[in-house]
Amino acid sequence: MTLPLPLSSALAGDEVLSIRDLTASLKRVVDGSYGPLWVRGEVLQCRAPSSGHWYFVLRDAAAQVRCTMWRTYAERAGRPPVDGTEVFALGRPDVYESKGELQFMVTRMLPTSMVGDQQRALEQVKAALDRDGLFDQARKRPLPAYPARVAVVTSTDGAALSDIITVARTRWPSVRLFVLASKVQGDGATAELVAALRRVNRLDVQLCIVGRGGGAREDLAAFNDEAVCRALAAVRVPTVSAVGHETDVTLADLVADVRAATPSAAAELALPDVRAVRRLVGDLGARLAGGLSRRTRLASERLERTGDRMEAAMEVVIARRRQTADRLGAKLDALSPLRVLERGYAVPLNAAGRVLRRRADFHPGDSFTLRVTDGDVAARAE
């Protein structure tokens, strides 16, 4: 008997995986390909051992999958489902490596019958609110750009409030938060939420955040309640809903002016980033200074232009003066003795340079100088 060729060639190469490599690689593929998702199926072979974890199979007409629900989630779900119950299950697929099995890790489970009743009630409320225009895009108000005082309607027990405070500290530390504590699930939550939302209208605030941390779908009932939705719509300042839930949108989300996925996201949407606002203020300051210096530059340029005109005027004046001076100079020139000499006259001067004007100034034999136009000539009186 000979081995088929592909196997022998595979053995010769390095393409042989260990089982561990195979299941690990499958697990990576599955982990990387699926997020949380809802499936619908019938529960079979449900086991709830003392560990608190639940193990069961979900199947439909065509296929089945093994399911595990860890204790934390099983406790929240209440009692283990009776075999044959049809359910919606939220979870993600996973490969159980050591057994090489595909399984569905369930985090939430709801009987379809219950969902059916809830769904019908929800649709009725939704229709009523819609009829009254509470979902209209036209009534959505813009959020204030720089809210100084913000109301927060939420439970003080959950992470929602501390998440909002944490975001406020980094983004917008000048804000004042007014917390209106309210139950957000269970008995009395609806009435408390309505009362808290009404109180918001008695506060001097610019914005209202209403919400809760993540909860199971059935825990969101208060945010689908008609009275709560109407109280939210009646809040006089813009509202942000923050009903932390990854898959569901509540009616309160639809009524609020802005919907955020989580309380942190609500705070990020509602509060500006102080660093950006400081930059804006800095830019405005720079433009303010720039505007003024430009203005003073214009003024000084105008002054300079005025100065230039004055200088030009002065030059005209000076030129005129110079002309006048030239004319006067010409006249003076005409009167100058040198000009007289030019015309042929001569001036007698004695040795001391004094002008000899009269006969008595001349003594026979005296030497004197005759100044003519181009120099002096020695002369003697006879």
Add this chain to the structure above:
Amino acid sequence: MSEPSAVAGQAASGPTLAEELARLEEIVRRLEADDLDLDGALALFEQGVACLRSARERLSAAEVRVRTVLEDANGTLRLGKLDG
């Protein structure tokens, strides 16, 4: 601890930061426009500096203030600290 200024209608109302920044932008815009004499520009500049200072002060607040709002038996709203 009671801070009645939290209740609507009782707050000391000055301009909000949004109003102040809008005013500052208006001032800068006018200062950057051409139809302004030096005296007018100086007056605007002074107003702008006041807005700027006030905006900076608002933004310098160091710590978020958190108060709980409680309603007492006769329906009056009171403020409390978060932890009791």
